[in-house]
Amino acid sequence: MLRLTGSPTERAFSQEIIRMSGQDLLECLQCGKCTGSCPIASKTVTGPRRLIAKILAGMKEEALKDPTWWYCVSCGTCAGRCPVEINMYEVSTALCEMAEAQGVKPSEPHIHLFETLFLDSVKKGGRVRELKAVMAFNIRTMNPFKDMVPGMKLMLRGAVSPKDLMEKEKPDPAVARIFERAEERKGGHGK
């Protein structure tokens, strides 16, 4: 019932998320299969069902701060089990884009940091340098020795190469341009 009432700005929020994600959240039955299936739902990460409820109720601030979409790994389990075929990882993207455009502080700074470092690496060399991204993350989170033992073991066994850490990225101009242009467009579209 909530979805039909509320102030115009509240309704505008849910309409915008529905438009951006391409997912018809108005169809949601609140059956809870999604949250029951969700691998990352827990006591503190309340899962997709509640997140949809917040969106439909126009609770914009709460929705943009919900850790669920930060945790979402796009496994697609909820999408397959949802009786009305809502794909929640598309909704996660929409919320993330909106939160960024509106300067909402990430509620999960570690996940945000990892994703940023990952994309920085891609922007720089066209491909992600996994070891470098991992190292940068561990240093930035003040945990430089995390996974050191397995890391060394893997290096000794030739599974990863120390070159991956030392070598400078070879730039890929085509990819750098894609990043630039995607950035420009975001500037143009975002409010």
Next chain:
Amino acid sequence: MENNREKHSITASYYPGCSLEGTARAYDLSSRAVCWELSIDLQELPKWSCCGSSPALKTDKLLSTALSAHNLNIAGAQPSDDLLIPCPFCFRRLLSAQQEMAEDPELKRSVEETVEGSPEKPVNIHSLLGFIHDRVGLDAVKEKVVRPLAGMRVVPYYGCYLVKPHKTTQYDHPEQPVSLDELLTALGADVVDWDFKTECCGAGLALSKTDTVERLCGRIVKEAKWKRADAIVVACQLCQANLEMRGEKKGNLPVLYFTQLIGLALGLSPESLGMKKHLISPMPMLKAKGFGEKRPKASRVEVGE
């Protein structure tokens, strides 16, 4: 062997993805070796780039679709109509980008402006597992088995991105997939049925939310051990790394790529398949099962149903 290759050779474009030249070299090595044995000529895409993986998918729809489109444009300029992708995330992302652009002309236009171009031709995107299972076919694989994996108890683990959501991947079944089971059976392995085939390992949260991934992987490894498996067999390098590294504090259950097991059954040495590069070494298990270093006498052995 050379003659055999020429007769049935298939040429296909190959998109390894970043992990396969980073932390998952064993997957790349064994994929290339096995394709060679199965007469698939892999042509690596020139100047391929990252698909953006989950960070781009989460944060920026246009960027994510554009990075995939960039690689689809490269693939479209190659002679082969088929693109093989071992990494399930890259596989799903490129496939999904292709579908999204076909359905949404406005997105297609923005993406084409962003990547400055469109594909010369659409390519058929396959996961490596799907291609071997469907296109090469189990009979052809079975024919080449010289060293059946008899006595090896394995649990097939599909993970998420290969089969979910079904609407996107259009591959096998999202809850009860069977293609990897069938392939391993064709190799002569003792395939154990279990309920964790598509349970999520926690994927990209490995670093930022390690405790979540340990909780998820712990359950999966525990169940595999309870089933008395000798190894978990995967088709994804992220599942592999998570299960191996986050499944147990001092784990001893090997987590192997399906390509490594195909290679083993085709008579390739464990080392050439990257088996010595694992954090949890499969070598003790392989030796115990009679798959140590020594190559078998190359006589063809019949594999039963």
